Amino acid sequence: MEIRLRILLLTGLLGLSGSLSGCATLRHLFGPADPAAPTAAPADAGASTDRGSGDDTTPPRVIEPQVERRDVKVPRIKSQDIELGGYIGTLNIEDFGAHRVFGIQAAYHITEDFFFQAEAGRSKAGRTSFETLSNISLLTDNERWFKYYDVSVGYNFLPGEVFLGRNHAMTSSFYILAGVGSTDFGGDSKFTGNFGAGYKILPTDWLAVHVAVEDRVFNTDLLGVNKLASNLEAHLGLTAFF
Amino acid sequence: MLVLSVLAGPAARAASQNLQVFVTSPYLELHTGPGRGYPVFNVVDRDASVDVLKRFTDWFKVRTASGVEGWVSAQDMEQTVLADGTHFHYDVGDLSAYTSHRFEAGIFFYGDYGGASAVSAYAAVFANPNLSAELSVGEFLGSASNGTTFDLGLAHIFYPQARLAPFVMLGTGVVHTEPKATLVQPDDRTEQSAYVGGGLRYYLTRRFFLRGEFKEHIIFTNRNQNEQVDEWKFGFAFFF
Numbered sequence: 046m047e048i049r050l051r052i053l054l055l056t057g058l059l060g061l062s063g064s065l066s067g068c069a070t071l072r073h074l075f076g077p078a079d080p081a082a083p084t085a086a087p088a089d090a091g092a093s094t095d096r097g098s099g100d101d102t103t104p105p106r107v108i109e110p111q112v113e114r115r116d117v118k119v120p121r122i123k124s125q126d127i128e129l130g131g132y133i134g135t136l137n138i139e140d141f142g143a144h145r146v147f148g149i150q151a152a153y154h155i156t157e158d159f160f161f162q163a164e165a166g167r168s169k170a171g172r173t174s175f176e177t178l179s180n181i182s183l184l185t186d187n188e189r190w191f192k193y194y195d196v197s198v199g200y201n202f203l204p205g206e207v208f209l210g211r212n213h214a215m216t217s218s219f220y221i222l223a224g225v226g227s228t229d230f231g232g233d234s235k236f237t238g239n240f241g242a243g244y245k246i247l248p249t250d251w252l253a254v255h256v257a258v259e260d261r262v263f264n265t266d267l268l269g270v271n272k273l274a275s276n277l278e279a280h281l282g283l284t285a286f287f
Numbered sequence: 288m289l290v291l292s293v294l295a296g297p298a299a300r301a302a303s304q305n306l307q308v309f310v311t312s313p314y315l316e317l318h319t320g321p322g323r324g325y326p327v328f329n330v331v332d333r334d335a336s337v338d339v340l341k342r343f344t345d346w347f348k349v350r351t352a353s354g355v356e357g358w359v360s361a362q363d364m365e366q367t368v369l370a371d372g373t374h375f376h377y378d379v380g381d382l383s384a385y386t387s388h389r390f391e392a393g394i395f396f397y398g399d400y401g402g403a404s405a406v407s408a409y410a411a412v413f414a415n416p417n418l419s420a421e422l423s424v425g426e427f428l429g430s431a432s433n434g435t436t437f438d439l440g441l442a443h444i445f446y447p448q449a450r451l452a453p454f455v456m457l458g459t460g461v462v463h464t465e466p467k468a469t470l471v472q473p474d475d476r477t478e479q480s481a482y483v484g485g486g487l488r489y490y491l492t493r494r495f496f497l498r499g500e501f502k503e504h505i506i507f508t509n510r511n512q513n514e515q516v517d518e519w520k521f522g523f524a525f526f527f
Contacts, residue, residue, distance in 0.1 A: 120306045123341040155494060155525050157322045157344045161394060196394045196406065198523060204322045216320040225396050225406050227426055233467070236404035236428035250341075250348065286343070 125251060125286040128152040132166070132255065134280025138191050138230070140268060141170035146191075146278055158201050162222060165194040166278075170230070173268070183268070188232045191276075193261060195239045197224025207246060217246045228263055228276075235263035241278075255282035305338040305350075308375050312366035317357025321346035329355050337367075345379050380494035385526060386448045387416045393498055393524025395425070400436070401516035403429025407436070409524075416447040421456070434464040438482060438502075454500075456484045462506055480506045484518075494525045 129151050136146035148166025155161070170189045176182060204218040221242045228237040241259030248254065261276045310333050317329040321343045329351070331337055337349040337359075345361040367375045378384055391411050398405030407425025414420070423438045440458015463477045486500025499521040506514040 120304050122306055122339050122347070125341055125343045154344050157346065159495075161523075161525075196396075196408065198394075198396070201322075204320070204324055206319060206325070214319065216322075216325070225404075227406060227428055234426075234428055234433045236406070250343075 126154045127287045128154065128160075128253065128284045129287060130253070130255075130282055130284025132257075132280040132282030134278055136166075136168040136191065136276060136278040138168065138170045138276050139265075139274040140173045141189075141191075142172070144168045144171060144191075146280065148280070150282060150284065152199070152284070157204075160199045160201070160220075162197045162199050162224070163194070164197070164226075165192075167192045175268075184231055188230075191228065191230045193226060193228040193237060195224045195226025195237065195261070197222045197239060215246050215248055217244065219244050222257075222259065226261075228261060231265070231267045233267075235265060237261050237263040251286045253282075253284045253286070255280075255284065257282065305340060307336050307338055307370055308349075308364070308367035309334060309336050309370070310366065311368055312363070315349075315359060315363060315367065317349065317351075317355065317359060318346075319357065321348070321358045323360070325358065329357055339364075342377070345377075347377075380526070382448075382450065382490060384494075385490050385496065387413075388526040389413055391419075391524055391526040393522050395498075395520040395522035397519075397521040398425065398427070399517075399519045400425070400427035401429070401518070403427040403432070405436075405518070405520070407520060407522075411442065417444050418442070419444075421458070430467070432464050432466040434462060436463075436480075436504075437461045438480075440482065444488065450490045452488050454486055454488060456482065456486070456500070456502065458482055460504070462504070476508075478506050478508055480504045482518075486520075488524075494527060496524055496526070498522055498524045 129149075131147070131149045133148075134146050135143050137143040146166050146168035148164055150162060150164045152160045152162040168191045170184070170191050173183065199220050199222045201218045201220045204216070206214045207217050208214050219242065221240075223240040224238075226237045226239060228235045239259055239261045241257055243255050243257030243259075245253045245255045256279075258277070258279045261278065263274055263276075264271060265274045266272075267274075310331050313333055315331040315337065316327040317331065318325040319328050331349075331351050335352060337351050340348040340350055340356070342348070343358075346358045347361065347364050348356060349359050350356045361377045361379050364375050364377060369375060389412065391413075393409055395405070395407045395409070398407055405425050405427040407423055409421055409423035411419040411421040419442050421438070421440055421442050423436075425436045425438075427434055427436065438458055438460035440456055440460075442454050442456045444452050444454040446452045458481070460480045460482060461477060462480050463475065465475045466473045482502045482504045484500055484502035486498060489497045491497060500519075502518040502520075504516040504518060506516060508514050
């Protein structure tokens, strides 16, 4: 293992030294200075011979450039690739009932088709039917918080327009999502896979209303047996583009 | 009059702040939405000007002289010129931009950190096409322990111009571990780590590429032996 580690470290160092040789400060260590360095201008030499070789003072310039360079400042185009917002909905926590969920979401739109999305939300679980019947609490009050986050890749499909009366058209799109994240529930954090689909309508260019359904799946042994828990969530979101 | 001037003030300023471009193709098509499928509802003639209001992905919202607003694709915008005659250009991303870009970021959707599942993301800034400084943040969730990792280091790409390029990494980090135990509850611990690793990048299209990597972490524990953790990751990344 020791030898393997040394080889890996040496490979890393070799790679770094290779890239440092591209630095401007180190470039001249191994060769001559910049070959494209300015040399005597041949045009000037030609001009001075025309005026006779007796005059050794520099000839006056025929045209004095008096036009100052105008600095044209190109206005920056505002981009709206980032989408931020929040949502409210219902989350069905397996075995613990369906409860209100709140969350925040952020997305970065890379193309008109693909986007990255991150979500973070929380809900509070109720009691399992076993707890209700036996009057025993399996979880403390704090452990009943169902907190999650995820990062997903989304794909917009079926983009379209919806019409509100004769004069208003709003762009809309269905999208699908898949990603990974973490869920903190029952005193433990679980690796969670999420996938879902949604529909969004943009009343204006910078505002979107989302309706989405997502499933959050993780392995749990909270109730004694190891099983895959599926937690379906439906939410209504409002986001703005920046 | 005062009210009028106050009302007109911001509008006039806003108009002057927008970039004005002139159409050089026979006509410029305006779409109803920022997407290839949205219908063309208006065209702007050659030599006419439009104000560029904003950009959403590869689409630009423009306003014509008569006040009509619509969306123009980045491809069509290339057929316009600025007031000084230079061509309008917006980089939608290609292999040459991929070769020399300044920033990149990505998300690793598959991760294995010493047997635990891991989620992580990274961001990098480039000093030259070969060398970048990278920051990565991750969470690992396993049956024995959970935890978070922060890594900061350098990466060197061997053939940045190639579609498939190998790279090596070297850096340091911090790992926070929360062990799971049923009988004795050990304390959470935060330890410094160092890593060496390598991987492959594969350019897909536009601003996208895939990235897969392996890191060997050495965690400097206060026990007799340092800990070694192997990490495998695979994910999507983009540059800008």
